Amino acid sequence: MSEPHPDSTPTTRLPRIDADTPPPDGRPRAGARPGEPVSAPAEVTGPTESIAAQPGAGTTGETPGRTATGPTLMDQMGGISGIVASTVPVAVFVVVNVITSLRPALYAAIAAGVVVLIWRLVRRDPIQPAISGLIGVGICALVANQTGEARGFYLPGLLYSGFLALVALVSVIVRWPLAGVIWHGINGHGQEWRSDRRLLKAYTWATGIWALVFGLRVVVQGLLYDANAENALGIARLAMGYPLFGVAILATILIVRRAERAGTPTAT
Template sequence: MTPGPEGDQPTTRIPRVAGEPADHDSATGPIPRVPAEEPAGVTAEIHENDRSEDTDDSGRRPTLLEQMGGIPGIIASTVPVAVFVVANVLFELKPALIAAVVAGVLVAVFRIARRQPLQPAISGLFGVAVCAFIAYRTGEARGFYLPGLLYSAALGLAFLVSIIVRRPLAGVIWHAVNGHGQGWRRNPRMLRAYSWASALWALVFAARLVVQGWLYNADEETWLGIARLAMGYPLLGLAIVGTVVAVRRAERTPAAG
């Protein structure tokens, strides 16, 4: 019991039960709030410990696209390849390999200086190191593009298999990149749309494999490098547009029945 203002009856302070509205009406009017007291420093320590290492400052888990550094990060990971293509045209194999590795290191340093995600830079540097090693061991510039050909073959096969097992990778990857769940698989229209989109992605990787594989066997190093760049972002953009169109069309189509 605490004394109220002059002339008023004493007011009883009743702690608010969790989940009860703050301004609970009663016969005596609103019940005053009694703030819960916590030991000094405990709240800050709990919030700090609850923050996961893979969440940002707001406590939200970064999407896969954000972990990759966004579009700039994806572009940065391909800089060493572009440098190798140009340097191989202007110079010989060894200077081109050195230029590609140096470009990968500079991209990593640049992202460190700007405190940007390092995953794209590290992935690009690792990839160009593997390609450079194969080219150096074989003594042929076309060896630099061999891992990319194997990568396209593996992805094309993976997209085809995902359609057969009814887990189309276009949907799995798209929702993972954007931080969404995988509940779309329970929607037949969305499942069908992502299956068509996955078939488009498989076609893109198959086209890369066929064209670049033919240039690789023909030992056309310069044209192979040009094809690697020309069939990179343009075909990637085409596949993304196709995925968006297929999904939006499925979302607009009314459910049967």
Template sequence: MSDDTPKQAEQAESTEKPMPTLWEQMGGMVGFISASIPVAVFVIVNWAASMGPAIWAAIGVAVLIAIWRIVRKEALMPAVSGIFGVAIAAFIAYRVGEAKGFFLYGIWVSGALGTAFLISIIARWPLVGAIWSTLNGHGFGWRKDKRSVRDYDLATAFWVLVFASRVIVQQWLYNADETTLLGIARLAMGYPLTAVALLVTVWAVRRVDRRDKARELAEQQEAETAEKELRAKYDTPAQEPS
């Protein structure tokens, strides 16, 4: 048997493997729950004890979640980013000297993301479409279709609203020194708003994908028709003079 056979089998298996969905690429339900548990632990321990134990409890839980995900052979990046995010939030809280500082990092990230998404709409490069095309290698042919750009604009604009609402509400609670309510708002504005935004994103992606497939099919049929006409033109035998 040739040495290339195992490689060919691996390639065939990789091509048959279904492409992960947008939800799976973002970590799925496990990823979202894992990101929220350290925040919930921080809020509870801070309410029951103080900021110091709350910081260490949140970091400890983040590390345990990372270890658990690694043992389960899940994606390493969400585990590392989870520890990284909690560590930054804890460091900010330590530097600020108040427990509410733990939530500043999330507010800043939401503000930065909201600004980036808004600028992408103004630049006619809606980030929802750009990110989806980059993740799946579909290319940016959708930018030639005004309806597809509009759909991605709407989905991107919805994410802007999500990020803006988080910044407005949580910054207001931060300024009001409502640390417990700030933590509750962080959790409450996480899953529900993200779920709705994902639904809008999936709606836009499916509409654009349908148009892309229809356009590709039309281009393929047009190319086949042109090829047939070309063959018919050159394959037709010349008529002999009578």
């Protein structure tokens, strides 16, 4: 029996794959030509991303189908500092008018509004609150200048308080309490809270408190306005500003938290 010739040893050939044949791993094979042998996959040297890591795929903490929320109402208002900055010109007018007279108080209030705007520009803070405060003090200064009386400066704010009191009462009547709408708007939440009877009742009481606050401002400051007591009106404007608003905010928080605790089931 003769030995096989060396040249007759069988050789193993690589399979030939057509371009239309899907690869075994399911990935598209770029540049494949008919009859081209399959080569070992090249080593991946660059960064890769899996489909699961894509935004909205459910692995990054985001809920599929939901888009990222935009800035909240509080963000648009510039936060607490923005709210304070928008009222600085009014406070300056009140103080300067009590110390001096109408004309210096108007100049000081407008100057304070400009300074606040520049300060927020330098700090790269949102300038919308400063612009709103400057526009507001400009309207008040215009009214005071036209009437020639310092009490005219407080007239727009007095009318605005009356408007807010009316809106708060109407919101309670139509069962869309303003405190709940604003609170959830600031925090970027929806309005699903209205389906919770406890929260609806709590926000109704809170809105009633705010209506009372604005109503007191109208009554007290309105009486001082009619009496032409400019200095007393300015002091009342300051006293019934942040201090009274702080009490209303605290009452709102306590009422809502109590309702939330009552609606939370206790562990057994």
